[in-house]
Each structure stands twice: as structure tokens, then as C-alpha cells.
Amino acid sequence: MPIDVAEPTPPLGTETGEEGWRELVESVYGPLTEFYEGLDARLREVPEDVPPVGWAPHIGAVRALRDGQVAGDWDVLARFLVAPGTLEGAEAPRLVQVDEGDDARVVRDAVRELTEADGRALLIAPTPERAAELLRGVEGDPDVFSLLIETRPETAEARSVRTQALPPVEEPPAEQEPLRDPGSNGTVEFKPLTGALPEAEAAVTRAEPLPSLPSVKPVEPEEGPSAPETRVRSAALRPVGEAWRLSWQTEARLLQRGLMSLEQWPRDAAALQSVRAENLRRAEQLEAEKAGLADAIEEARAAAAGAQEAAADADAEAERLSGVQEEAEAELEGPRAEAARLQRAADEAGAEAAAQTRTADAAYARCVQIDERAKTAQAELQGARQAEASLTDELARAREALPGAAEEAHRLTAADADAAAEGHAAYYRLVSAESALSALRRKMTLGQRLHVASPPSELRGLREEVKARTREADEAATRAREAKEAAEHAERVRRGLASFVSEGGARLKAAQEAQERLGTELTWLAAEREKVGAEHQEQARQASEAVERATEAGLRARAAHQVAQAIEERATAARTSREAALAAAAQARSDAEAAAARAAETGAELARRTEEAAAEIAELEPELETVAAAEGRSRENVLEICGADPADDPEAVPAHQRRAMARIEELTGYLEGGRAAGSEVLLRTADLVVGTPAGAGLTVRDEEFDALIVADAGTVTDGEFLIGAVRARRWILVGTAGTRPPGYREYEGSPSGRLELSPFERASTAAPGLVD
Numbered sequence: 108m109p110i111d112v113a114e115p116t117p118p119l120g121t122e123t124g125e126e127g128w129r130e131l132v133e134s135v136y137g138p139l140t141e142f143y144e145g146l147d148a149r150l151r152e153v154p155e156d157v158p159p160v161g162w163a164p165h166i167g168a169v170r171a172l173r174d175g176q177v178a179g180d181w182d183v184l185a186r187f188l189v190a191p192g193t194l195e196g197a198e199a200p201r202l203v204q205v206d207e208g209d210d211a212r213v214v215r216d217a218v219r220e221l222t223e224a225d226g227r228a229l230l231i232a233p234t235p236e237r238a239a240e241l242l243r244g245v246e247g248d249p250d251v252f253s254l255l256i257e258t259r260p261e262t263a264e265a266r267s268v269r270t271q272a273l274p275p276v277e278e279p280p281a282e283q284e285p286l287r288d289p290g291s292n293g294t295v296e297f298k299p300l301t302g303a304l305p306e307a308e309a310a311v312t313r314a315e316p317l318p319s320l321p322s323v324k325p326v327e328p329e330e331g332p333s334a335p336e337t338r339v340r341s342a343a344l345r346p347v348g349e350a351w352r353l354s355w356q357t358e359a360r361l362l363q364r365g366l367m368s369l370e371q372w373p374r375d376a377a378a379l380q381s382v383r384a385e386n387l388r389r390a391e392q393l394e395a396e397k398a399g400l401a402d403a404i405e406e407a408r409a410a411a412a413g414a415q416e417a418a419a420d421a422d423a424e425a426e427r428l429s430g431v432q433e434e435a436e437a438e439l440e441g442p443r444a445e446a447a448r449l450q451r452a453a454d455e456a457g458a459e460a461a462a463q464t465r466t467a468d469a470a471y472a473r474c475v476q477i478d479e480r481a482k483t484a485q486a487e488l489q490g491a492r493q494a495e496a497s498l499t500d501e502l503a504r505a506r507e508a509l510p511g512a513a514e515e516a517h518r519l520t521a522a523d524a525d526a527a528a529e530g531h532a533a534y535y536r537l538v539s540a541e542s543a544l545s546a547l548r549r550k551m552t553l554g555q556r557l558h559v560a561s562p563p564s565e566l567r568g569l570r571e572e573v574k575a576r577t578r579e580a581d582e583a584a585t586r587a588r589e590a591k592e593a594a595e596h597a598e599r600v601r602r603g604l605a606s607f608v609s610e611g612g613a614r615l616k617a618a619q620e621a622q623e624r625l626g627t628e629l630t631w632l633a634a635e636r637e638k639v640g641a642e643h644q645e646q647a648r649q650a651s652e653a654v655e656r657a658t659e660a661g662l663r664a665r666a667a668h669q670v671a672q673a674i675e676e677r678a679t680a681a682r683t684s685r686e687a688a689l690a691a692a693a694q695a696r697s698d699a700e701a702a703a704a705r706a707a708e709t710g711a712e713l714a715r716r717t718e719e720a721a722a723e724i725a726e727l728e729p730e731l732e733t734v735a736a737a738e739g740r741s742r743e744n745v746l747e748i749c750g751a752d753p754a755d756d757p758e759a760v761p762a763h764q765r766r767a768m769a770r771i772e773e774l775t776g777y778l779e780g781g782r783a784a785g786s787e788v789l790l791r792t793a794d795l796v797v798g799t800p801a802g803a804g805l806t807v808r809d810e811e812f813d814a815l816i817v818a819d820a821g822t823v824t825d826g827e828f829l830i831g832a833v834r835a836r837r838w839i840l841v842g843t844a845g846t847r848p849p850g851y852r853e854y855e856g857s858p859s860g861r862l863e864l865s866p867f868e869r870a871s872t873a874a875p876g877l878v879d
Contacts, residue, residue: 132185133173136825138858140169143826146853150337160339164804165826171833178811179836187838188825191870194877200838202820202871202878210818210841215244217816217839222251222794226813230797231831233822233849241818242797246348253348254789256798256806258339334851335801342798342805344789354792359774362767365748372741372753372760379731379738386727393720400713407706414699421692428685435678442674446667453660460653467650470643477639481632488625495618502611505604512601519594526587533583537576544569800827807834814839820867821846828866842867 143162150161172188175181186193187200194200203213214230221228232238235258245251547569554560746752751759790796790810798806800823815835817823820842832838847864854862871878 128182128185128189129175131189135189135858135861136169136173139825139861140166140173142857143169146336157340159337160341160801160805162336162826164801164830165336168804168829168833169826172829177833179832179838184832184838187870188829188866190873191866191877192873194874199874199877200840200870202867203839203841204844204871204878205841207843210843211241211244213841214241214816214818217814217841218245218251218795219248221814222248224813227793228795228814228816229803229807229810229812229831229835230795230816230818231800231803231823231827232797232818233799233827235799235802237819238797238799238802242347242795245795248348249350249353251348251795252350252354252793253346253795253797254793255345255347256796256802257343257345258335258799258802258805259341259343332849332851334853335799337853339799339801339805342802344796344806346789346793347797350794355774359771362771362774366764366767366771372738372745375734375738375741376753379734382727382731382734386724386731389727390724393716393723396716397713397720400709400716404706404709404713407702407709411699411702411706414695414702418692418695418699421688421695425685425688425692428681428688432678432681432685435674435681439671439674439678442667442671446664446671449660449664449667453657453664456653456657456660460650460657463646463650463653467643467646470639470646473639474636474643477632477636481629481636484625484628484632488622488629491618491621491625495615495622498611498615498618502608502615505607505611509601509604509608512597512604516594516597516601519590519597523587523590523594526583526590530580530583530587533576533580537573537580540569540573540576544573800830804830810834811836813837817841817867819843819846821865822848823865823867824848825861825866840867840870842871844871 143166147161147163147166151158171177172181172185177184183194183199191199203217205213218228218230230238230241232241239255242253242255246253544566547563547566548556551563551566552560555562742753745760749759749763753760790807796803796807796810796812812831812835814837815831817828817831817838817840820828820840821844822842828840842865847868848862850863857863
């Protein structure tokens with residue numbers, strides 16, 4: 108039903124002030140806003156999991172116009188909508204009226220004009236099919252980055268345009284730090300880059316013609332088709348055209364080249380540092396060599412001076428030692444003769460003491476010999492006495508035990524004979540039993556022998572008898588052996604006793620005679636020991652006195668020898684020291700000459716090494732300059748790429764490398780079709796965004812464009828036009844005369860003139876001069 112307004116729209120061509128334009132816009136679009144809000148509220152009365160877009164984009168666009176929040180000149184846009192006749196010249200929107208079928212060319216020319224001026228355009232068409240058809244006209248342009256807005260789900264009246272494209276972006280990606288500074292219109296800057304990158308057919312899309320579908324008339328209510336706002340639930344942006352793939356490849360090549368430059372700088376810096384360190388090390392080494400040579404020169408000169416002083420000192424010392432030697436040799440003659448005389452006297456006293464000592468030693472040896480013989484004789488005497496007593500006692504016992512031993516030997520001999528006879532009998536009984544058993548076995552059959560048939564009944568008894576006889580024979584043999592051993596032992600005892608009794612008398616007599624002989628010898632040894640002991644004492648006294656005299660003479664001779672030796676040693680030391688001093692003087696003079704020669708040679712070597720070091724350092728400078736120049740170029744490249752000097756900010760290069768690698772991975776995903784580009788990045792980069800008004804309201808909410816191009820403008824209502832118009836600074840409407848917006852059943856009762864006629868139709872009627 109119609110909505111009343113406070114004031115009617117003034118006739119076309121009426122002029123008014125700025126406040127009047129705002130009041131007029133409010134009076135015209137306030138009711139339209141309320142109408143859209145009513146439609147949207149009724150649409151959302153039925154709850155759905157994914158509600159349709161409804162008229163929220165229309166409401167937002169109309170409110171933006173009413174509030175003056177538009178990207179372009181609000182006054183021009185407001186006058187165009189409510190009083191187009193008041194507009195004149197360049198300030199007015201551009202209206203292009205074309206014949207049917209010629210609008211694609213006009214749109215393509217407008218897009219090319221905008222992109223050549225580095226502008227961004229939003230192209231809206233009444234249907235998705237029309238948007239795709241228009242986009243096919245510009246998708247082959249490599250300089251135009253185009254986006255197609257696809258609405259979902261497909262409308263009942265027309266299916267969604269189908270393209271081979273990247274997967275749609277349903278959710279915006281996480282915020283990322285931009286890899287490039289934006290261009291003048293907020294687009295991403297792309298620079299040429301060489302290098303192979305993957306070609307991918309699915310990386311970007313082409314707006315292909317719709318496939319031919321069977322002509323099936325959709326089921327529609329009797330009152331007419333429904334508006335697309337009731338069916339569209341979401342929208343997605345798809346990159347279309349060759350420009351995206353080329354730009355992504357170009358950016359990836361540029362990033363790869365930048366990474367190569369970043370990788371080169373650490374190598375150049377390391378090479379520069381290495382060359383500097385090597386040059387410094389070599390310079391220090393050369394300086395150390397020159398310092399060593401200079402030190403060697405000073406040491407050689409000092410050594411020559413020291414050697415000369417040492418030669419003079421050695422000559423003086425040799426002269427002094429010569430006088431000492433002569434004085435010592437003159438002093439040595441008297442002590443040497445006295446030492447010889449005293450040594451002769453000491454030798455004579457020593458010979459006499461030695462003779463006396465030998466005589467005393469011989470007497471002492473005789474005493475020792477006598478004492479040892481006396482001890483031996485005493486021990487022999489004691490042994491003879493003990494042997495006499497023992498033999499006397501043993502003879503008495505032997506005579507007493509001999510008869511019993513003879514009787515026992517006779518008895519055991521008889522027992523031995525009896526045991527032997529019993530053993531023989533047991534053996535014969537065993538042989539008889541074994542013979543009977545063997546005869547029985549010979550009589551056994553083969554089956555009995557193989558234990559197949561039962562053995563004879565008497566076989567068991569014979570076996571038992573053989574076992575018993577075997578035991579008896581063994582026991583009898585054991586008794587016979589024991590009896591024989593006992594008899595033999597008793598016979599040995601008897602014979603021993605008889606032999607001892609027969610021989611004991613002679614042994615007893617010999618022991619008595621030995622006692623008498625030893626007693627006489629001991630008496631003589633005692634007298635002889637006393638006489639020899641007295642002689643030894645006298646000889647020992649005389650030897651002691653001779654030794655004392657020889658000792659005193661030896662001490663006097665030794666003292667004289669020590670005096671003479673000391674003087675001789677002093678003379679020898681003086682002579683040796685003099686010879687050493689002369690040799691030292693000669694060596695010192697030789698060392699002085701060698702040190703002087705060495706100093707001269709080292710000086711020449713120092714001059715030569717100084718010249719060589721200067722030449723070597725000069726040869727190292729060009730290499731250092733080359734490496735430094737290469738490092739400087741690499742540093743400038745890093746500074747250009749990262750915006751920071753890597754020496755001042757060590758983290759600049761790794762951070763940029765991480766961002767570049769992430770961006771290359773992202774671009775590779777775009778090119779290979781495995782990753783969808785973020786909608787914000789696409790919008791910020793795109794030169795041309797193409798879609799329906801509903802799709803634009805869902806996807807380009809906060810974006811601004813240099814121009815809005817409306818295709819089939821005669822079929823676009825005010826609300827649909829404003830969805831794009833409030834986001835653009837210029838407006839280009841392309842349409843065919845006589846076309847009007849479709850009549851949807853929801854628009855019954857709309858405010859007069861705002862949904863039946865398009866802005867293009869009203870402006871071309873009210874201001875024909877605006878139409879090209």
C-alpha cells in the first residue's frame with residue numbers, strides 16, 4: 108500500500124538550497140527506508156539456519172545517503188536522484204544510452220578508461236548472468252584485476268554463474284602485516300620478477316558462458332516472481348582473468364629475487380669480515396716478523412758487546428791465575444818430600460803390625476780349634492753314656508720278649524696255612540657252581556637265550572648259588588691275605604729281636620770303650636787349651652801395640668799428603684782455570700765476531716722483509732676493496748628490500764625472510780589452486796569488482812571506488828543503485844531506453860516512482876542533456 112510522505116517530490120528541474128536538498132532527500136527516501144525495513148522484518152519472521160540477505164544492504168545504502176555519508180559529492184548524488192534537471196556539465200553523473208546488445212562495449216571502454224587512469228571501479232548488473240557476461244569482455248586484459256561477486260544459493264529464477272576459480276572465501280583471513288606498501292588507490296604494488304613459477308589453470312578464473320540448461324519453467328506464485336533478496340544468503344569473491352595469475356607470478360618472482368639478495372648479504376658480509384681478519388692477521392704477522400728481526404738485531408749487538416767484555420775479563424783472569432799457579436807449584440816441593448818420608452815410616456809400621464796380627468790370629472785359631480774339639484768330645488762322651496744305658500735296658504727287654512714273639516710267629520703261620528686251605532676250597536666250590544650254571548645255559552634253547560621262552564626252573568637257583576659262592580671265595584681270599592700279612596709281620600718281629608739280642612753285647616762293649624777314650628782326650632784338651640790361650644794373649648798384646656804405632660804413622664803421613672794434595676789441587680785448579688779463561692777469551696772473541704755478522708745479516712733481512720711486507724699489503728688492498736664493494740651493494744639491496752640496515756637491525760633480514768617466505772607460500776597456493784585468496788586482499792588489489800547489488804552489499808561494505816558503473820541501468824531501482832553509489836566518487840549509468848525494473852511481488856505498495864522507475868530512466872527523461 109502507498110506510504111504517505113510529508114511533502115511531495117517537487118517537479119523535475121526545481122532548484123532549492125542545500126538544506127532544502129536534505130529535506131527533500133529525507134522526504135523522498137525516508138518512506139523508502141521504512142518500506143525496506145518492513146519488507147526485511149517480514150522476511151525474518153520465519154527463522155532459518157542461514158537467513159537470506161534481505162534488504163539490509165538497501166537500508167544501509169539509503170541511510171548513508173540520508174546521513175550524507177557517501178564517498179562522492181553528496182550534493183550531486185542527491186540532486187541526481189531527486190531533481191536531475193538541476194545538474195549541468197561535468198558535475199553530473201554520466202548517463203550512456205545504448206542500443207540493445209551494445210552496452211558491453213561501452214562498459215569495457217569505461218573500465219579501460221578508469222584503469223588507465225589508475226582508478227578502481229564497481230560494476231553492478233541486475234543479475235549474476237549479466238554480471239558474468241559483462242566480465243567476459245574485460246577478463247582477457249592483463250592490466251585489469253577483476254573480481255566476480257557470486258551470490259549463493261542460486262536464485263529460483265536464474266542459476267548462479269559458474270566459473271573455474273579459486274575456492275570462495277567464506278571467512279576473512281587473520282590480519283597480516285602487509286608485504287608491500289599500498290599504491291595510490293590502496294592496491295598492492297607488484298614489480299617485475301624473473302624466474303620460473305608454477306603455472307596453474309585453476310589459479311584464476313574466466314567468466315565462461317553459462318552452460319546450456321534444459322528450459323524448465325520455474326514454479327512461481329501467481330502474484331509474480333520474488334525478489335532475489337529473499338533467496339540470496341551469502342556471497343563470495345572470485346578472482347577472474349589473466350591479470351591475477353601474472354601479478355601473483357610477478358610478485359613471487361620479486362620476492363624470490365629479494366630473498367636471493369638477502370641470502371647474498373650474509374655471505375658478502377662474512378667474506379668481507381674474513382678478508383679483513385685475514386689482512387689484519389697477515390699485517391700483524393708481518394709486523395711481528397719485523398719486530399722479531401729488530402729484536403734479533405739488538406740481541407746480536409748486545410751479544411757482541413757482551414762477548415768482547417767477556418774476552419777482556421777472561422784475559423785478565425788468565426793472567427792472574429798464571430801467577431797463582433806458579434806460587435802454588437813453588438810451595439808444593441817441601442810438603443811433598445815430607446809426605447813421602449812419613450808414608451815410608453807408616454808403611455814399615457803397617458808391615459810390622461800385620462805380621463804381629465797374623466801371629467795372634469794363628470794362636471786364636473788354635474784356641475778355637477781346641478774348644479770345638481772339646482765340645483765334640485764332650486758330646487760324644489755323653490752319647491756313649493746314653494747308648495750304654497739304652498742298650499742295657501733294650502737287651503733286657505728283648506731277651507724277655509723273644510720267646511713270646513717266636514710262639515706268636517708259629518701260631519700265625521699255622522693260621523695262614525688254614526686260611527689258604529679255606530680259600531682254595533671256596534674257589535673250587537665257586538668253579539663247580541659256575542660249571543653247573545654254564546652246562547645249564549648250553550642246554551637252553553635259542554628262545555630261552557633270547558628271553559622269548561621261559562627259562563629253566565633251576566636257572567634262578569644256580570645263579571643265586573654262583574653269587575653266594577663268589578662272595579664266599581672273595582671273603583676267604585681276604586682272610587687268607589690278612590692271615591699271611593700277620594704271619595709275615597710276626598716273623599719279622601721275632602727275627603729282629605733275635606738279631607738285637609745276638610749283637611747287643613758287642614755294641615755295649617764298644618760304648619764302654621768309647622767312654623774311656625773320650626775321657627782321656629778331654630783331659631789333654633783342657634791342658635792344651637790353657638797353654639795356647641796364654642800364648643794368644645801375649646801375641647794379641649804385641650799386635651795391638653804394633654797396630655797403634657802403624658795407625659799413628661799413617662795419620663801423620665795422611666796429614667802430610669793432604670797438605671801436599673791441597674797445594675797441588677790449588678795449583679791444578681789455577682792451571683785449569685787459566686786454560687778455561689784463555690779458551691773463554693777465544694770463544695768470546697769468536698762469539699763477538701759471529702754476533703756482529705748476525706746483526707748485519709739480520710739488518711739486511713729486516714730491510715728485505717719490510718719491502719716485501721709493503722708489497723704484500725699493497726696486493727691485499729684490491730681484494731679488500733672488491734669484497735667491500737660487493738658487501739656495500741648487498742647491504743644497499745637489503746636496505747632497499749627491508750627498509751633497515753642489517754648491521755643496525757640484525758632482526759630485519761630474518762623478519763623480512765619469514766614474511767617473504769609466507770607470502771611466497773601464499774602466492775604458490777593461489778597459483779596451484781590449493782588456497783583461496785583473502786577477500787580483503789582481493790578487494791584492496793582489484794581494479795574492477797563485478798556483481799549484483801545484493802552481492803556488492805555483502806562483500807564491498809567498507810570499500811570505496813573511484814567510479815560506479817551500472818549496466819542495464821534502466822532495470823536498477825534507487826535502493827540497488829545506492830548500494831554502489833554511496834561507495835563511489837563518480838557514477839556511470841549505461842542503459843537502454845524503455846527498460847524498467849522487474850516487478851517483484853514484495854514491492855507491491857511501494858513508495859510511488861522509486862521501485863517502478865530507475866534513476867537512469869528518471870534522469871534521462873528529466874534531463875536529456877545528461878545523456879551521451
